[in-house]
Amino acid sequence: MKKEIKFNSFYFSNNYTKNLENLFKDYELFRQKHYSKACLNILEEIYPKQDLLLCHSATGALELIALTLDIQEGDEVILPSFTFVSTANAFALRGAKLVFVDIEEQFLGLDPDLVEAAITDKTKAIIAVHYAGHACRIKELQALATKYHLSLIEDAAMCFGSSFEDQALGTFGDFGVISFDITKHISASQGGLLLINNKKYSTKAKDIYHVGTNRSAFEEGSIPYYEWISLGSKFQMPETNAVLLQEQLEQREQILHKLQILSKYYYSQLLQLAEKHSFSLMPAFQIENNFHEFYLRFSSRAERDLVATTFKKHGIEALFHYIPLHSSSFAKEHFPSPELKLSSAVSDQLLRLPLHTQVELNDIDYICSVLENYFKQ
Numbered sequence: 001m002k003k004e005i006k007f008n009s010f011y012f013s014n015n016y017t018k019n020l021e022n023l024f025k026d027y028e029l030f031r032q033k034h035y036s037k038a039c040l041n042i043l044e045e046i047y048p049k050q051d052l053l054l055c056h057s058a059t060g061a062l063e064l065i066a067l068t069l070d071i072q073e074g075d076e077v078i079l080p081s082f083t084f085v086s087t088a089n090a091f092a093l094r095g096a097k098l099v100f101v102d103i104e105e106q107f108l109g110l111d112p113d114l115v116e117a118a119i120t121d122k123t124k125a126i127i128a129v130h131y132a133g134h135a136c137r138i139k140e141l142q143a144l145a146t147k148y149h150l151s152l153i154e155d156a157a158m159c160f161g162s163s164f165e166d167q168a169l170g171t172f173g174d175f176g177v178i179s180f181d182i183t184k185h186i187s188a189s190q191g192g193l194l195l196i197n198n199k200k201y202s203t204k205a206k207d208i209y210h211v212g213t214n215r216s217a218f219e220e221g222s223i224p225y226y227e228w229i230s231l232g233s234k235f236q237m238p239e240t241n242a243v244l245l246q247e248q249l250e251q252r253e254q255i256l257h258k259l260q261i262l263s264k265y266y267y268s269q270l271l272q273l274a275e276k277h278s279f280s281l282m283p284a285f286q287i288e289n290n291f292h293e294f295y296l297r298f299s300s301r302a303e304r305d306l307v308a309t310t311f312k313k314h315g316i317e318a319l320f321h322y323i324p325l326h327s328s329s330f331a332k333e334h335f336p337s338p339e340l341k342l343s344s345a346v347s348d349q350l351l352r353l354p355l356h357t358q359v360e361l362n363d364i365d366y367i368c369s370v371l372e373n374y375f376k377q
Helices: 015-025 027-031 034-046 058-068 085-092 112-118 138-147 199-209 215-219 239-250 252-276 284-289 301-313 329-334 341-349 361-376
Strands: 051-055 076-080 097-101 123-129 151-155 175-179 192-196 279-281 294-298 350-353
Touching (some): 015 239, 034 051, 058 085, 097 112, 112 138, 192 199, 199 215
Parallel strands (some): 076 097, 123 151
Antiparallel strands (some): 051 192, 294 350
16 A cells, blocks of 8 residues: 555644744744734735735634624525535524525536525625635626625635636625635634725724724724724634744745646646546636645546545545535524535535645656546456
């Protein structure tokens, strides 16, 4: 058996230990949020028109959005079922009725035609999820949000470094959310970023972010002290996590470049095999901008599972992805939905291959050879 090839891994840097030691040697670095500020300095270059809040998680950033929008019981929020549970929880916690809508075939994001049919006078927001770091039909969803005076939220958890028509994903809606979780290609171990694109929400979001105080105004020097002015919570990223994130942000071009090379190599090595057998690759046009995952789609769940089992026997960790939320026991009880056929089909068909900075080209050669031998059986 070849060495084990893990599905995911953490980017390695010799500077992590040094920077953590510096942090623990100097308490002032904690007090001044030295590494958080360093992260924000980099992120402000990437997202120069947005107000940015560094959060303890993308989940927390979504919950902060729900509070900022003052989501109330009975408000309706439209979202895909093919997403992580955090996308739904943030709004369900505020009493919203979740309206699940099916995805479309090419981008695996919300189908705008189905979204428009689901809008009612109780709809308050649309949540666009950019699956695998690739743009859903965001311009059409943006137009719908404008037409019906709705808030547009981008769950761009997988999207750091990704763009659509030269505009960073996460910057099209009123809000965007980026994840820096341990499973993401740029990671703080756990962390997230809230992008506030609509400035009318900035002050309220910042007050909630600062535990319901007007600390932001105090830090800007416009008031002599800060006080409790609204409900809020502790959404900030811990400084120890910011140490890890700062180093990865510094090395982002190197990280993204390697992931791009690996994605292109996967595609070139698997293209002929896919044409001969019953699986398909990601769309070719996505490969130039592919950093988060490389996935295959099989004709059935049975074959997908057999391939995953074969990989496992050879030390390769390949994973399926979301179980659609609408099919969960909780959603069936609280947010019953008609069957969303494509969401269920994609969930059954999709298999993700290892894609991270510890993967080498010869690892991909091995993965491809195992898959080729599977089809020869």
